[in-house]
Amino acid sequence: MNILTGNDLKSGAVVWWTGETWSIHVNDAALLDDDAEAICAREEAARNVNLPYPIEATRDEDGIRPAHTKERVRALGPTVRPDLTLKPADPDIGNWVI
Amino acid sequence: MYLYDSYDQQMVDARVAEFRDQTERRLNGKLNEEQFRPLRLMNGLYLQLHAYMLRVAIPYGTLNSRQMHALAQISGKYDRGYGHFTTRQNIQYNWIKLEDAPDILADLAKVEMHAIQTSGNCIRNISSDHFAGAAADELVDPRPYAELLRQWSSFHPEFTALPRKFKIAVIASDTDRAAMRLHDIGIQIIKNDAGELGASFYVGGGMGRTPMIAPLIREFIPLDQLITYSEACLRVYNRYGRRDNKYKARIKILVHELGKEEYARQVEEEFAHLLNQGVEPPLEELERIKLFFDDPAFESGLSNEIDHSDPDFARWVDRNTQRHKIPGYVSAVISLKPVGGIPGDASVEQMHIMADLAKEYSFDECRVMHTQNIVLPHVKMADLHALWTKLEAAGLGSPNLDTIEDIIACPGLDYCSLANARSIPVAQKIAERFADKGCTEELGELKLKISGCINACGHHHAGHIGILGVDKKGVENYQLLLGGSEAQDTALAKITGPGFSEEGIVDAVEKATEVYIANRTEGERFLDTYRRIGMDPFKEALYG
Ligand code: SF4
Numbered sequence: 067m068n069i070l071t072g073n074d075l076k077s078g079a080v081v082w083w084t085g086e087t088w089s090i091h092v093n094d095a096a097l098l099d100d101d102a103e104a105i106c107a108r109e110e111a112a113r114n115v116n117l118p119y120p121i122e123a124t125r126d127e128d129g130i131r132p133a134h135t136k137e138r139v140r141a142l143g144p145t146v147r148p149d150l151t152l153k154p155a156d157p158d159i160g161n162w163v164i
Numbered sequence: 165m166y167l168y169d170s171y172d173q174q175m176v177d178a179r180v181a182e183f184r185d186q187t188e189r190r191l192n193g194k195l196n197e198e199q200f201r202p203l204r205l206m207n208g209l210y211l212q213l214h215a216y217m218l219r220v221a222i223p224y225g226t227l228n229s230r231q232m233h234a235l236a237q238i239s240g241k242y243d244r245g246y247g248h249f250t251t252r253q254n255i256q257y258n259w260i261k262l263e264d265a266p267d268i269l270a271d272l273a274k275v276e277m278h279a280i281q282t283s284g285n286c287i288r289n290i291s292s293d294h295f296a297g298a299a300a301d302e303l304v305d306p307r308p309y310a311e312l313l314r315q316w317s318s319f320h321p322e323f324t325a326l327p328r329k330f331k332i333a334v335i336a337s338d339t340d341r342a343a344m345r346l347h348d349i350g351i352q353i354i355k356n357d358a359g360e361l362g363a364s365f366y367v368g369g370g371m372g373r374t375p376m377i378a379p380l381i382r383e384f385i386p387l388d389q390l391i392t393y394s395e396a397c398l399r400v401y402n403r404y405g406r407r408d409n410k411y412k413a414r415i416k417i418l419v420h421e422l423g424k425e426e427y428a429r430q431v432e433e434e435f436a437h438l439l440n441q442g443v444e445p446p447l448e449e450l451e452r453i454k455l456f457f458d459d460p461a462f463e464s465g466l467s468n469e470i471d472h473s474d475p476d477f478a479r480w481v482d483r484n485t486q487r488h489k490i491p492g493y494v495s496a497v498i499s500l501k502p503v504g505g506i507p508g509d510a511s512v513e514q515m516h517i518m519a520d521l522a523k524e525y526s527f528d529e530c531r532v533m534h535t536q537n538i539v540l541p542h543v544k545m546a547d548l549h550a551l552w553t554k555l556e557a558a559g560l561g562s563p564n565l566d567t568i569e570d571i572i573a574c575p576g577l578d579y580c581s582l583a584n585a586r587s588i589p590v591a592q593k594i595a596e597r598f599a600d601k602g603c604t605e606e607l608g609e610l611k612l613k614i615s616g617c618i619n620a621c622g623h624h625h626a627g628h629i630g631i632l633g634v635d636k637k638g639v640e641n642y643q644l645l646l647g648g649s650e651a652q653d654t655a656l657a658k659i660t661g662p663g664f665s666e667e668g669i670v671d672a673v674e675k676a677t678e679v680y681i682a683n684r685t686e687g688e689r690f691l692d693t694y695r696r697i698g699m700d701p702f703k704e705a706l707y708g
Binding site: 073075076077078079080110113116117133134135136139140143144145146147150164 | 190191193196197211213214215216244259260261262263506577578579581583586588589592638639640
């Protein structure tokens, strides 16, 4: 399955397409049907997002997990600074990424 | 150190105003990303893995305390409380908001700093010896020449769209502390047989995908032709460098494909053509610049005695200080490599402390090393214990310069969108392994360098031990390299064989050090032993 990601234009924050808007939480990401290009073009033109692109991901009982390590690092934050990630209190975050 | 005149300040202020306007136009939709991207890159603003990243130029790594305080304030006000010192003697901020970027550039301009030419296919920040003006073995201070080159290369209209980025290093001692021959142009200030100062030009070095050691292409250029000859080197490259293939566009490929003799011949031809064109600034300009780099008011007649009775202090002095040209002084290195820490990172508080210590103990000056540490260049030996005590209290007193704990690591996959693998956790695990074993000091000088991809920002080709992160079917994998050096005995490291997992690479490094210990002779460093016994015993231990 594919989901859409990009960066917020103003803050640069990593964001995920929810089907209606952009969220910083990957678990809010919506599965894409085949109109990714149209969504990207529309959202980018409206400056809701910067440089969006589709990526592969899987969904299991824990939620959505991007297929590639790089996107998992993007989804959470740097593995070497848990305090700066989206789950600063979760001691197990490294395992989610890798 | 160099201080801006009104022209410098005007240029930097004008650039801030221009970028403020460009940013506003991007935010209100008058520019799209395709139009804006080259403009933000010209101001050092990248879009990285988690946010915008701003790279700020620190010319030849030299900072005064006011500038270091300003860098700290930016980390606190606009970023997340830390900065990352890089292998190009610069600083990077990882969490910048686009809307804040013009204000940050304005804050930098107030302390004579900027982010101009820290990205893009132009001449980048000029790097130099971090012990310049202090080292006992230097001929002259190389920084006035670096500054002259900085002024020549800043906004040079002919060289803002080169085939690729271009990096220049300048040194003035036979000991190379700036990886000079691994730059596009490496310049060494020397004296000829007649006792005149001049410059040797090494052109076409670099790391990255195709590492090369720059060959000597001109033994001696008089200093009143330094800029003209540099211009000739750049002109030949600008005309014939490969623009058709990004991976073959660096000058090293041109020099390699033409052959150094033919490249040098073309440069000489261009040089002869340029000599009467008034390219060279008048020598008075160099003299004017030199005044900024006069020695501070060193005291004379100081003793070289240091009280070594405190063993922890003695260890730090032995490891982290460097002989100074003036008796009674040393250059002291502040390690940004605490075991388990992130190489090159410093918190807001640590930056403020380093700035205060530079002011109190080092004539208001500090330097960024390409090894991602900070130097206080001129410290009185009598002040060392007080300095060390304060560093210890701030978590900045690690006594590990040039040891296996003093690892260069690029940001890797934790921060960098080009990365294949993470560098920082590998550095942390290796440092922890050796610190736990308690054998760091026993291993002596051992330079370990890690890059998260083939771009080699972590200088892995030049490590006594180098590690390159690769992507093996979606899993991080690490190649091990041995035998590199970026010092005066510059050498490119060789790959040992198949790569290792994240845990496996730590074991592999440990095995390599065991081979060294088992084979070394009296006084041999890891690199010396490797050069004497060759790769085979290491391969046998790693894969046998
Ligand atoms: S070497 Fe690669 S991963 Fe490391 S900082 Fe450079 S581009 Fe990024």
